[in-house]
Amino acid sequence: MTLAESTVPKPMGTGPGDDFIAPETDVAPVDRFREYRRMWATFRRSHSSMAGLFIVILFLLIALIGPWIVPFPEDALGSIHLDRKLQPPNGIHWFGTDEVGMDIYTRVIIGARTTLWIGLTITGLAILIGVPLGLIAGVSNTWIRETIMRITDIFLSIPGLILAVAIVGALGPGILNAMIALSLVWWPGYVRLVQSKVLSVRNETYVEAARSIGASNFRIIFVHILPNCMSPIVVKASMDMGMAILAAASLGFLGLGAQPPYPEWGAMISIGRNYLPDWWWYSLFPGLAIYFTVLGFNLLGDGLRDVLDPKQRS
């Protein structure tokens, strides 16, 4: 925010050529979409946000129509062709083949579907657990809030990945257990976010006004407080999609996530590492896939935050 903006107020849209006799102030019709159009204008202006949006849309597309556009669909289900193993990227196999002849391009594309499913489930579960708890903690100021917030603090004080490894260690390796573990690790973030938002919104004047005219607690939460929490939740959700995908891939890399022959990027890299440096393509392409997907979600998250939640700058 440079000096100019701080001292000179935003001019009100009158331009040259207006009749120099003072114009009467007409009240423009309330334009419900004006706010969204303004957001889209600011969003569109930042290249990084648009890049993020493009990557995410591409990723969703690949995840949706993946199985129908891949050259070797059966490879994703584990059918092996040992006679064409470890081929470098070529005309047929764009990303080369792995150690048992499966087409890596196919497995990366199908992997996108797995990754989307993982990201959505983890973020979804985390929101389902975290947001209600956050609301309850925010609204009540009795011991309920204290217990919820203390438990949240404890969870947040454990590095997420090691807690996930511990939970998967107990439940046993596998993609479902990995997702449960990561959801258990992820919800505290939303509790803290929603709780702080609710606290700040709670003593806003319009909420007191609503309460004063007898609005029920329930109505206040869902009509006044929750809508205000939506924008930070949306921002955090889009950032979390990226981070959840990264965390799930990490568990896959440790051999605790998806089990063979399931096409999951992290697991592919953990096998692919055995084939560096001579068969570099085996671990390069899944790694790039993770990087671009997570980058896309991060950029989108940044863009949304600048538009939806400008105050939350850093």
Add this chain to the structure above:
Amino acid sequence: MQPLLSIRDLSLEFNTFDGTYQAIDRVSLELNPGEALGLVGETGCGKSVLTRAAFGLVPTPPARITSGSVLFNGREILGLSPREQRAMRGRDVALIFQDPMTFINPVFKVGTQLVDAIRAQQLGKVTRKEARDIALNMLDKVQLPNPVRQFESYPHQLSGGMRQRVLIAMALTAEPKLLIADEPTTALDVTIQAQILDLIERLVQDMGISLIMISHDLGVVSQVCSRVAVMYAGQIVEDAPVAQIFDSPAHPYTKGLLAAVPHPFRPEDRLEGIPGSLPNLYNPHSGCRFAERCPLAINRCVEARVAQTEVAPQHMVACIACEGAQIDA
């Protein structure tokens, strides 16, 4: 007598996302040594930007000085290198600002910041010990109770008035030739306001400093300044001695301003606001920017630049429609 500061035809614009904002439009202003000039105008008319830009305190980009020159003691200072401009600040010109709460660094002791300022102003030729003594002496001069304790304490431990005194001390340690006070009392409550104004008046006279007092409060200006320049939307509309501004304002905007201020001796007058709102300065017309709200406005006001004309001795007005201005054919 050569004027201490003379700003001629200075124009400045900001390029922002929404387009280029013409903040200052060919402003000319002069200040003689020892004189106290009041610079008056609504918030956002560019009075702060004008004084700060003159001494290189407005970052370029996004600001850009498109025309004009600034002479200080006869020397052109707009073209100076950043280093030279910096050397002037503190020693030749000093600035004090509006809100003492935000203009002192919260995480450093008051003393540290004073010593820093002094060492910068003396270009490092002063040891920390000597700088400390100068600072303590200055704090005493600004009537700060128990200077040593204040020297060692942090800004948040001082009251608003005390902090403003520290700012004044910091500005005047190098006995500058020009002091620009940018609404020094606006953020203070009334009782403290009077003390600070007296302090500034006394220091300015004692040290023979010429003063530019920027304010939107005509009362403050009338008490301290000998001459007043009225600014509107980046243009100087009227420039005259204090008495004439109050007794016979010429420019319609100045009249409107005075009408909006409760006159101390005529409490029964009805106050009137000025209809309309500030013009959009993104690509303004080259004429008088008060035209849209001016009751006397005619077409020519908007078409061309309105030069300043003298309606009385030392009383300049930038208007062609008000009476007393020569209406050339």
Add this chain to the structure above:
Amino acid sequence: MKITRRIATTVIASAALLAGGFMMLPTQDATAAEQVDGKLYMVIAGRQPVSHLDPALKYDLAVRMMQQQLYDALVKYEGNPSEIKPWLAESWSTSDDGLTWTFNLAKNAKFHDGSPVTAEAVVYSFKRTMEINEGPAWMLEGFVEADGIKAVDAHTVSFTLNKPYAAFLSFLPWWYVVNPAVVEANIKDGDFGQGFLQENAAGSGPYKLQRFEQGTAYVLERNDDYWKGFPYENDRMGGVIYRLVRESAAQRAALLKGEADLVTGLSPEERQAVNSNKDISTTSLPALTSFGLKMNTTQGVTADLNIRKALAYAYDYESFIKIMNGEAKLQTSPFTDAVQGMVPIADMPRRDIAKAKEYLAKSAHPDGGFEVEYVYVEGFEIERQMGLAMIDAYKDINVTVKMVPLTWPNMVARGAKPETSPDLMAIFATPVSTDPDAIAIQYHPSSAGKYYGSHFLNDPDLNALIEKARAETVWDKRAPIYAEIQQKIVDLQPEIFGMMRNRGVALRNWVKGYQDSPIRMGGEIDFYSVHLDPN
């Protein structure tokens, strides 16, 4: 906010300098892997940890590799094909009835602490192993009693067998001689010195133990005044380091970078890859080693012979050859080709989905629908690829596979008990001698609990046949029994019989004198003849 570019550039320059500071550190020279004040230490990068050193306890490729360097036995296997060479015993003779063997010890043999290797020490060592009754003890069980071993004089030992035993001499290379004085001095509450010998050595071998860092590296120092001398002239050889590296990629990388001089257990395509490097060469040698997917015949779904037959017929045997890039041959009998008395079995299972379904129909799961657990060595690519091949092959009989990678010690532990032995376990087994009894015994209850006995097969007829063949000395009478044994084993299908693969190592060209002998296990290196000359 007018910040001059000058400060910003100084800020970045200082940061870059800081990061660059790391770069100026010296790189390691890469002539030989490790040097300690002038002496060269050869580094062998392997994946299997050395669980212990005690010659009387259970052995595997890593354990025996260390024992061979730290200890000596009466005789030793060397060369290709593996022949028995005199070692501690310079010469030996047998009585006419073949029951008494007399060994004359080398006079100059001495232990690391300088004391001579006497007949008394030999007797002590054999009695110690027999009393502990683990590890190699099974080899002489029932043929030699402890009191049948006597020290005739300081340098002569005699063994009196209670019945003739053709394979007797072929087992002796695995009975190492310990230094009684050192063992006796370290016995703690009657453990016969096992605690001490777990991670220490009391031998007379060509190398001494310098450092035993479990899970990381085992450093052997060359015994310069070894009584038998060395088959090469190189006074710069300081010793050998057996270094543990978790994955084959890391082994390859260590070899390429010169951080390792020799690596074992690479897959065929990995060997091809490193071979392309001009100063690395690889060896490939057919071995006695057989490979089998051992199935638990007592517990779980594989207890049912029909299920075992179905799994055997559904497996895609061609994948063995493809995974090994052609460097393997399918086994046509439980006995590998080099074993005496091996006969090809006609109905050796090959992939035949119809037959597999036939057997499945006769089992408790007529249309499949169950899961089998396949345990393999973590990081061992060949076995992991077999798992993927298994998943693909068993889809046709609606059987799913759960792949479980384990470290070798954990695998051996799981295979040691019927309740925990997995449905399928990938095991490379090298017989301890070319005598057929060494392989037949693997299907006898006495092998239960050993890594090659994880099927816990216990068939009375088969056991009788094995014991009968074992006692027979006349080869013409033994041969037909072993033929019947091989057919019986295939009928019982305790495992999916795999392949005989070539095995080999990859080594830097500055490694000289490397000799492989088929009797050695895959990855078991004899350091004795190996040395580095970097120029």
Add this chain to the structure above:
Amino acid sequence: MGQLIVRRLIFMIFMLIGLMAIVFAISNIAPGDPARLAAGPDATNEMVERLRVERGLDKPIVTRFAVYLSNLAAGDLGTSLHTRRAVVDDLARYFPATLELVLFSIAFAVLLGVPLGMAGAAFQNKIPDHSIRFLAVSGVALPMFWLGLMLQWYLSLELDLFPLGGRLGIMTPRPETVTGMLTVDSLLSGNFGTFQEAVWHLVLPSLALSLPALASIIRVNRAEMLETLNKDYILNARAQGIGPLRIVTAYALKNAILPTLAMIGLRFGWMLGGTVLVEGVFDYPGVGLYATKAAVSSDFDPIIAVTLVLGASFMLVNLLIDLTYALLDPRVRSQI
């Protein structure tokens, strides 16, 4: 100040007990049977039953938790199945290595992140700023393990600049253990050769571990610097003629560093978690590698112990960050 520390320490003890409760819950409420988990996959049934009684796992949950706490107090964290040693001894051996790696990485991230953040603010919207911002955004998105592999492949294998992994060459003389941290111990014993080699081995793992932290520190510090440089007291400082270098490195940075501290603390915690990945790639014998090896062979006690240790160290770090925050910001200091 002392009062803050005492209050926070008491609070931390409660947090630690809470941490133990969560970790205890994982091992007990999880569907797996705790006795079988503790005994490990290849234990026979009667061994599992014996363990159940021995560890009192058949008693009600509250008493079991009390027993669990008393065991912890006595330092008995169980035995590891895959190393066959007491977990406490393993931790004593492996934790200093992880600590050394994490401290090295956080130092790298801060010493590089803060200047780059400042540079990003100084060159706002110029080429250096865009490249720094791209590094920041990608840094967070790059998978740590994959980055480690690529660094290992390129910098170590191809260019042979760094060793592949591990903490020290096998035959390099090891300094006698004082802190367990090789760099510190080798300096203490004056063995500069080993020190250099220890740093040498730390470079790649810490590069991989610190990139996400570096990226976040750049982002936060850049945003904070931008915001602080627009503050009024900076304008006043410039009006007094104070030099730009002093303004940036002192006046602005001391204010901008406060929120950056919070990010450094958060990132330190994530780094502790990240060791689980990076140590595997570089075969670096720390608690991260120890935990993953245990997790793969479902050897349960070590995982629980490592979670406790990493959780506790993260809490300690948060306390330290709050203390530095109070130290740097007089307004906070005067409130306690």
